[in-house]
Amino acid sequence: MATLTKSVENNTDTGLSVEFENIHHSFIHGDRPVRALENFNLSVPPSEFVSIVGPSGCGKTTALSMTGGLVRPRTGAVRLDGAEITSVPEDVTFLFARDALLPWRNVRANVELGLEVRGMGRAERRKRSDEWLHRVRLEEFADSDITHLSQGMRQRVAIARTLAQSPRVVLMDEPFAALDAQTRAIQQEEFLRLWEAERPTVLFVTHDLEEAILLSDRVLLMASRPGRVVADIRIELERPRTQEMRISSDLFHGYYHQLSGLLKDAVRAAEEERAR
Numbered sequence: 300m301a302t303l304t305k306s307v308e309n310n311t312d313t314g315l316s317v318e319f320e321n322i323h324h325s326f327i328h329g330d331r332p333v334r335a336l337e338n339f340n341l342s343v344p345p346s347e348f349v350s351i352v353g354p355s356g357c358g359k360t361t362a363l364s365m366t367g368g369l370v371r372p373r374t375g376a377v378r379l380d381g382a383e384i385t386s387v388p389e390d391v392t393f394l395f396a397r398d399a400l401l402p403w404r405n406v407r408a409n410v411e412l413g414l415e416v417r418g419m420g421r422a423e424r425r426k427r428s429d430e431w432l433h434r435v436r437l438e439e440f441a442d443s444d445i446t447h448l449s450q451g452m453r454q455r456v457a458i459a460r461t462l463a464q465s466p467r468v469v470l471m472d473e474p475f476a477a478l479d480a481q482t483r484a485i486q487q488e489e490f491l492r493l494w495e496a497e498r499p500t501v502l503f504v505t506h507d508l509e510e511a512i513l514l515s516d517r518v519l520l521m522a523s524r525p526g527r528v529v530a531d532i533r534i535e536l537e538r539p540r541t542q543e544m545r546i547s548s549d550l551f552h553g554y555y556h557q558l559s560g561l562l563k564d565a566v567r568a569a570e571e572e573r574a575r
């Protein structure tokens with residue numbers, strides 16, 4: 300398992316490309332099909348950080364699930380590093396809003412979970428969890444009960460568990476949605492700091508436009524019924540990004556202005572479509 304033996308100290312980009320080619324996908328809802336994605340095309344180069352925003356039900360989670368091998372498109376192909384995804388790829392990991400930590404395991408055992416599932420030996424797991432507990436500043440809580448931690452700390456454990464596996468693609472579905480505004484701001488910067496070290500490719504779903512702009516190299520806006528990409532905006536803000544940029548950067552304001560108008564249109568159209 301090459302990705303697990305790679306040192307997490309090297310500073311090279313590790314991401315894989317992700318490509319969606321002519322995806323058409325519908326779910327059967329009751330007795331009629333719901334067109335979840337139609338003519339969905341997207342090419343994400345290795346190590347790019349891409350956010351996907353759009354109205355509820357436009358197919359964001361479906362697109363992530365296809366990348367994680369959990370949903371097979373009815374038509375078209377999703378490719379990872381050029382190879383069609385036909386099962387759950389080992390280089391891809393998920394991070395959700397609900398942190399999905401196991402309450403009967405302590406902090407360290409939760410960080411080691413993904414490594415254990417992949418069959419890594421105890422000594423190597425221990426080394427890896429030490430390193431990641433340090434990186435997310437939770438060393439002193441290694442033996443703590445998960446239920447004693449704050450939401451922010453729990454999310455840091457979840458991030459450590461995800462990144463400790465040295466994923467080459469990270470799929471994030473509203474990962475910070477359950478956090479209060481201040482904790483969320485801290486987590487955003489923390490995650491970027493950790494991401495910079497190895498730069499896996501990131502597909503990041505959020506309803507928060509500012510979050511999308513602040514974190515990403517590129518923001519995709521989707522519309523619904525059928526789910527499709529209606530805008531693809533490159534974010535040229537310099538890195539490292541800081542929360543300050545929300546206030547002080549004219550470039551940031553420009554992106555926000557441009558995207559918020561488009562998002563409002565897409566949400567309005569989705570509401571009207573749903574009411575019909």
Ligand SMILES: Nc1ncnc2c1ncn2[C@@H]1O[C@H](COP(=O)(O)OP(=O)(O)OP(=O)(O)O)[C@@H](O)[C@H]1O
Nearest residue numbers: 326327328333335354355356357358359360361362
């Ligand atoms: N397993 C399923 N069975 C039936 N319909 C589904 C299923 N999963 C998704 N859908 C439908 O497909 C469409 C896209 O769903 P998806 O969950 O991808 O949207 P989303 O953009 O992630 O929405 P949200 O912002 O609310 O999370 C929706 O109309 C949804 O109801």
Ligand SMILES: [Mg+2]
Nearest residue numbers: 359360361472
């Ligand atoms: Mg969703």
